[in-house]
Amino acid sequence: MRAVLEQLEARRVEARLGGGQKRIDAQHAKGKLTARERLDVLLDEGSFEEYDMYVTHRATEFGMASQKIAGDGVVTGWGTINGRMVYVFSQDFTVLGGSLSETHARKICKIMDMAVKNGAPVIGLNDSGGARIQEGVDSLAGYADVFKRNVDASGVVPQISVIMGPCAGGAVYSPAMTDFIFMVRDTSYMFVTGPDVVKTVTNEIVTAEELGGAGTHTQKSSVADGAFENDVEALEAIRQLFDFLPLNNRDKPPVRPFHDDPARLDMRLDTLVPDSANKPYDMKELILAIADEGDFFEIQDAYVRNIITGFLRLEGQTVGVVGNQPMVLAGCLDIDSSRKAARFVRFCDAFNIPLLTLVDVPGFLPGTAQEYGGVIKHGAKLLFAYAQATVPMVTLITRKAYGGAYDVMASKHIGADVNYAWPTAEIAVMGAKGATEILYRSELADAGKITARTREYEARFANPFVAAERGFIDEVIMPHSSRKRIARAFAALRGKNLEPRWKKHDTMPL
Ligand code: HXC
Numbered sequence: 001m002r003a004v005l006e007q008l009e010a011r012r013v014e015a016r017l018g019g020g021q022k023r024i025d026a027q028h029a030k031g032k033l034t035a036r037e038r039l040d041v042l043l044d045e046g047s048f049e050e051y052d053m054y055v056t057h058r059a060t061e062f063g064m065a066s067q068k069i070a071g072d073g074v075v076t077g078w079g080t081i082n083g084r085m086v087y088v089f090s091q092d093f094t095v096l097g098g099s100l101s102e103t104h105a106r107k108i109c110k111i112m113d114m115a116v117k118n119g120a121p122v123i124g125l126n127d128s129g130g131a132r133i134q135e136g137v138d139s140l141a142g143y144a145d146v147f148k149r150n151v152d153a154s155g156v157v158p159q160i161s162v163i164m165g166p167c168a169g170g171a172v173y174s175p176a177m178t179d180f181i182f183m184v185r186d187t188s189y190m191f192v193t194g195p196d197v198v199k200t201v202t203n204e205i206v207t208a209e210e211l212g213g214a215g216t217h218t219q220k221s222s223v224a225d226g227a228f229e230n231d232v233e234a235l236e237a238i239r240q241l242f243d244f245l246p247l248n249n250r251d252k253p254p255v256r257p258f259h260d261d262p263a264r265l266d267m268r269l270d271t272l273v274p275d276s277a278n279k280p281y282d283m284k285e286l287i288l289a290i291a292d293e294g295d296f297f298e299i300q301d302a303y304v305r306n307i308i309t310g311f312l313r314l315e316g317q318t319v320g321v322v323g324n325q326p327m328v329l330a331g332c333l334d335i336d337s338s339r340k341a342a343r344f345v346r347f348c349d350a351f352n353i354p355l356l357t358l359v360d361v362p363g364f365l366p367g368t369a370q371e372y373g374g375v376i377k378h379g380a381k382l383l384f385a386y387a388q389a390t391v392p393m394v395t396l397i398t399r400k401a402y403g404g405a406y407d408v409m410a411s412k413h414i415g416a417d418v419n420y421a422w423p424t425a426e427i428a429v430m431g432a433k434g435a436t437e438i439l440y441r442s443e444l445a446d447a448g449k450i451t452a453r454t455r456e457y458e459a460r461f462a463n464p465f466v467a468a469e470r471g472f473i474d475e476v477i478m479p480h481s482s483r484k485r486i487a488r489a490f491a492a493l494r495g496k497n498l499e500p501r502w503k504k505h506d507t508m509p510l
Contacts, residue, residue: 015053015070019094027094032165032187033231035075035092038125041235042088043079050077051110057101062134069095073128076107078120081242084254087115090125093165097129100170104132105142112149119248121158123238126175127165127188143170150177155350157248160241162234163188163224166208172223179347180241180299181224183214184234190217190224218302222340225299241297244311244318246351253318253353258292262315262487269479273399273424277431277462280326283308283358286398287321290314290356290483296321300340306330307337309344311353314487320348323358324409326399333405334365335378342381349389354490357386357410360399362431379408380509387414388508390500392493394486397421397464397473402430412472417496418489420482421464421473428461435461 016036018024027034033041039048053075056068073095078087089108091098108124115122131139153159154177161175163183172190175181183190191212198204198211210216214227228234246253266289272281288294291312298310306328312319322341324331348355364370364379386393386408393416401409406427410416421427429435436454443449460466467473477485 011054011070018071018073018092019069019096023094030187031230032093032127032184034094035090035098035125035127038164038231038235039075039079039088039090041232042123042125042238043081043086044083047079048077048088049079050075052076052107055103055107057103057132057135059101059132059135059138064134067096071095072101072104072107073098074100074104074107076111078111078114081239084242084247085118085120086242087111087120087122088125089122091127091165093127093129096132098127098165098171099129099132100139100142100146101132101135102138102142105139105145109145109149112146112153115157116149116153119157119251121160121242121245121247122153122178123160123162123242124175124178125162125164126167126171127163128167128171130167130169130171140170143174146174147177150174154179155249158245158351160238162238163190164231164234165189168192168194176223180226181217182234182238183217183224183227184231185214185227185229187231189213218300222300222303222336226301237297241311244297244313244353246318246353249351251352253351255316256313258313258316260292263484265480266483267480269482272479273422277399277426278330280330282327283323283325283331283360283398286358286482287312287323290321290486292316299344304328304334304336304340306332306334307341309341312356314356314483314490317490318353319356319490320344320353321356321358322410324361326360329365330362331360331400332362332365333379333382333408334370335373335375338375338379338382338408342385345382345385345389349385349391352391354392354394354493355389355410356486356490357393357395357416359395359397359401359406359409361402361405361409362400363403363405377509379404383408383414384506384508386410386416388500388506389415390496390498392417392490392496394418394489394493395420396477396482396486397425397427398479399424399426400431401425401427412474417493419473420475420477420485420489421468422479422482423464423476424479425464425467425473425476426462427464427467427473432457432462 054070073092076089159178161178161181166189189208189212217224218227296312308323395410395416412419432454440453464476
């Protein structure tokens with residue numbers, strides 16, 4: 001018996017070495033952890049249960065028969081993060097560059113199937129040269145099997161991807177269908193085709209970093225939701241994010257202990273909005289003032305900063321927050337900010353995460369660039385997402401809520417449950433100056449008259465009371481009481497139960 005046990009241990013030791021010490025050293029030399037070291041950081045200590053450690057590929061061509069390495073380039077199984085279950089796969093770059101073979105794909109599919117059956121999220125740590133070239137169509141078939149599962153699992157269990165090395169070809173499409181993608185700066189890349197192919201086809205000379213590094217995907221393409229300095233920082237951030245999320249679409253997000261009084265007043269908020277309507281202020285100050293202990297996890301912090309998206313905790317409960325940011329482009333809605341917020345709203349709604357919307361929006365950004373780019377269709381995505389959401393929704397208008405953007409930003413009319421405004425709110429079709437110039441075009445030459453008309457318009461409409469008189473705003477609240485009022489609103493909505501009407505699916509403007 002002892003010999004058998006020793007044999008098992010020897011097989012385990014060998015499997016754990018992956019592609020061998022030399023390649024592990026090379027991985028370390030690049031500042032990267034190995035697939036197993038990454039799981040050690042991600043999961044609670046001692047919680048990892050590995051499956052399929054001895055799986056090897058079945059390819060024989062290109063000398064592959066002699067290159068069978070136990071595990072076949074991916075470590076799979078489940079573990080816990082702060083005691084809550086998660087299925088994981090971690091690609092091992094030391095084994096044939098983490099490339100995806102038929103069996104490698106089968107291992108990933110197995111844990112994805114288990115995750116859906118058992119209602120637990122999937123976290124994929126990606127470090128892969130894409131389809132295993134030696135396997136040809138078998139590896140393409142493997143990718144397609146994973147893609148299909150990504151789609152089937154979407155909206156059922158949260159799926160998170162961390163890009164921790166070069167990811168090319170098929171290796172980027174599976175992450176693209178998950179809920180969140182995070183990257184590691186300087187060591188991770190995502191592209192459909194690498195710089196060499198780009199040069200051949202389009203004559204562009206571009207570095208891997210420029211083409212598909214963390215900067216590119218967090219600031220320009222919006223493919224990635226965040227970037228971190230190194231593997232450890234990225235994995236620790238994923239643990240934080242995981243703590244905000246429910247395990248599946250029938251679960252509620254976890255409630256964590258909190259030590260911040262829900263009735264805490266913040267007198268600084270009474271002076272947050274500047275005297276002049278054209279002066280910006282930082283909406284993040286309001287978010288941090290509302291959240292328990294300023295606990296806020298921002299999603300896409302580097303992309304289109306005119307809108308803020310992220311998770312905060314209120315009385316220990318997860319709340320998704322969407323806020324216009326007056327500091328950037330006056331907080332207007334445009335193509336990219338609408339897409340960014342729409343995706344976030346849909347994630348929250350799919351996973352029972354209540355939504356807080358903080359509004360200071362002068363409208364949609366005008367201009368040919370926006371119109372030619374399809375701002376009508378992209379703006380409609382956000383409207384669609386909010387109007388479709390059935391989770392508890394609380395909205396607070398701090399200052400401007402003009403035009404269509406008033407309707408879009410979780411107005412009462414499209415389904416928000418509780419709508420508050422600060423006394424500084426201005427709810428109108430447009431700003432006073434623009435409105436006056438249209439209404440009194442014939443008087444434009446008379447500056448004095450126009451100024452008087454503008455004042456008149458401001459007095460009539462630049463306030464929250466016209467909307468409040470109609471019940472579109474439930475209450476005009478003191479800024480300093482925002483945390484208390486919002487916490488109480490969400491507490492009152494905890495029993496909200498709105499079943500979406502059955503349909504196969506909608507035809508949202510994609
Ligand atoms: C088989 C691969 C591989 C692959 C890398 N390796 N990619 N083996 N299939 N796709 C192997 C290398 O031969 C090498 O083996 C080891 O992994 C490490 O690779 P290096 O090139 O030495 O590492 P590095 O210099 O860091 O470069 C990493 C890389 C590069 C950028 C990923 O290897 C690369 O460009 N690979 C090919 C990428 C690619 O074109 N993939 C196919 C995409 S098409 P040894 O034995 O020397 O350690 C695709 C189609 C799917 O994915 C589409 C579905 C929609």
